[in-house]
Amino acid sequence: MINGEKFMDRPLRWGMIGGGKTSGVGYKHRTGAQRDAANYQLVAGAFDIDEERGRSFGVNLGVTAERCYADYHVMLEEESKREDGIEVVSIALPNGLHYEATKKALEAGLHVICEKPLFFTSEEGEEIKKLAEEKRKIVGVSYGFSGNQMLLQMRDMIAEGAIGEVTMVELQYTHGYGADPEGDTKNPSQQWRVNPKISGDTFVIGDLSTHTIYMSQLILPELKIDQLLCMRQSFIESRKPLEDNAYVLMKYNTGAVGRVWTSAVNCGCVDGHRIRIVGTKASLEWWDAIPYEVSYEIQGEPIQKLIRGSDYLSDACKADERLGVLHVEGLSDAWANVYRKIALAIHAKNNGDEEALAKMVYPDIDAGINGIKWIENCVKSSNQGSVWVDFE
Numbered sequence: 001m002i003n004g005e006k007f008m009d010r011p012l013r014w015g016m017i018g019g020g021k022t023s024g025v026g027y028k029h030r031t032g033a034q035r036d037a038a039n040y041q042l043v044a045g046a047f048d049i050d051e052e053r054g055r056s057f058g059v060n061l062g063v064t065a066e067r068c069y070a071d072y073h074v075m076l077e078e079e080s081k082r083e084d085g086i087e088v089v090s091i092a093l094p095n096g097l098h099y100e101a102t103k104k105a106l107e108a109g110l111h112v113i114c115e116k117p118l119f120f121t122s123e124e125g126e127e128i129k130k131l132a133e134e135k136r137k138i139v140g141v142s143y144g145f146s147g148n149q150m151l152l153q154m155r156d157m158i159a160e161g162a163i164g165e166v167t168m169v170e171l172q173y174t175h176g177y178g179a180d181p182e183g184d185t186k187n188p189s190q191q192w193r194v195n196p197k198i199s200g201d202t203f204v205i206g207d208l209s210t211h212t213i214y215m216s217q218l219i220l221p222e223l224k225i226d227q228l229l230c231m232r233q234s235f236i237e238s239r240k241p242l243e244d245n246a247y248v249l250m251k252y253n254t255g256a257v258g259r260v261w262t263s264a265v266n267c268g269c270v271d272g273h274r275i276r277i278v279g280t281k282a283s284l285e286w287w288d289a290i291p292y293e294v295s296y297e298i299q300g301e302p303i304q305k306l307i308r309g310s311d312y313l314s315d316a317c318k319a320d321e322r323l324g325v326l327h328v329e330g331l332s333d334a335w336a337n338v339y340r341k342i343a344l345a346i347h348a349k350n351n352g353d354e355e356a357l358a359k360m361v362y363p364d365i366d367a368g369i370n371g372i373k374w375i376e377n378c379v380k381s382s383n384q385g386s387v388w389v390d391f392e
């Protein structure tokens with residue numbers, strides 16, 4: 001169980017790029033990083049595209065005015081001159097800015113936690129992986145949902161054969177908040193998501209399903225996608241060539257098959273994030289509306305609800321518990337677990353403990369690169385008329 005105790009001498013000096021006052025995701029980073037105050041201390045930031053708003057926001061967060069920077073390039077330069085300069089930076093910028101910011105931060109000698117989808121191309125991903133290795137730094141990806149410990153329960157149960165052989169993988173991440181086309185011009189967070197220059201070659205495939213694909217890989221480490229077939233469409237015409245809805249079929253190396261539905265136009269849908277793993281004997285299902293529960297459904301028997309915090313859960317699942325049974329945990333706790341795991345990885349890297357690092361399960365650069373490949377292959381398949389394409 002996590003109780004916030006320190007495992008390092010002092011918190012990592014932490015900065016943010018983006019994630020300002022109006023940002024959709026910035027607060028998730030801060031609640032994630034600062035839940036365990038012993039791990040990260042926010043000391044600097046280039047929070048906003050708008051200099052004044054960024055500065056006053058940073059000051060309101062408790063960052064000194066001189067360390068609230070107008071431009072992240074200046075922040076990296078100035079911080080590297082300080083004895084007490086930042087050691088790790090989180091990048092919560094629109095997609096098209098991730099690559100350059102990650103590269104500059106690594107070059108400035110920082111560990112990086114970057115938003116998804118990581119970059120536009122897998123070549124960029126491989127280049128950054130090499131650079132991070134050279135610089136002996138960690139690049140983590142903020143797949144925030146993936147810190148939910150019930151996913152580890154699913155992983156452990158499947159590894160122990162609780163559902164038999166995995167046959168089907170059903171993934172869904174949908175919502176209806178893109179159904180109003182006015183958002184594309186009036187909502188700044190939506191505007192860039194439907195602009196290929198900033199969003200990349202996809203909208204919902206990159207924005208939503210990269211999370212769920214990583215979560216499925218966390219649950220099913222033995223399953224690799226061999227081939228996929230993607231059909232994507234834009235029900236709001238002006239978004240073309242980006243999609244606001246997609247269906248993807250997958251064939252795995254084990255003979256299992258899978259399906260992903262991702263959408264921003266699933267009207268009325270609020271909690272459309274589901275993972276169902278079907279086996280030859282039973283199924284497991286997680287749904288983000290009830291994130292502390294996993295449904296265990298053995299064929300022919302009453303359905304069992306597994307509840308987080310309970311003694312009967314696996315050791316890995318219980319190790320990531322924070323509040324104990326009887327209390328509700330959710331997304332913020334999952335983010336805190338992701339940030340804690342990345343802090344553990346940074347600590348191991350700083351100490352040269354590659355053996356410990358190799359055993360750690362957290363969203364690392366390979367998870368980010370895999371997300372990019374997912375996007376690239378979905379685009380390739382759909383652009384060729386929805387044909388099967390090889391994943392690797």
Ligand SMILES: NC(=O)c1ccc[n+]([C@@H]2O[C@H](COP(=O)([O-])OP(=O)(O)OC[C@H]3O[C@@H](n4cnc5c(N)ncnc54)[C@H](O)[C@@H]3O)[C@@H](O)[C@H]2O)c1
Nearest residue numbers: 018019020023024025047048049092093095115116142189
């Ligand atoms: N992990 C998750 O669960 C999750 C959730 C939402 C968004 N995201 C990702 O986070 C990223 C940001 O998404 P968002 O919804 O917060 O976007 P947003 O448009 O709401 O916010 C973007 C923020 O970046 C700032 N910004 C833009 N350019 C900047 C620059 N050059 N320098 C400094 N700041 C700059 C803006 O001022 C704003 O504060 C995207 O990559 C998105 O895919 C991830």
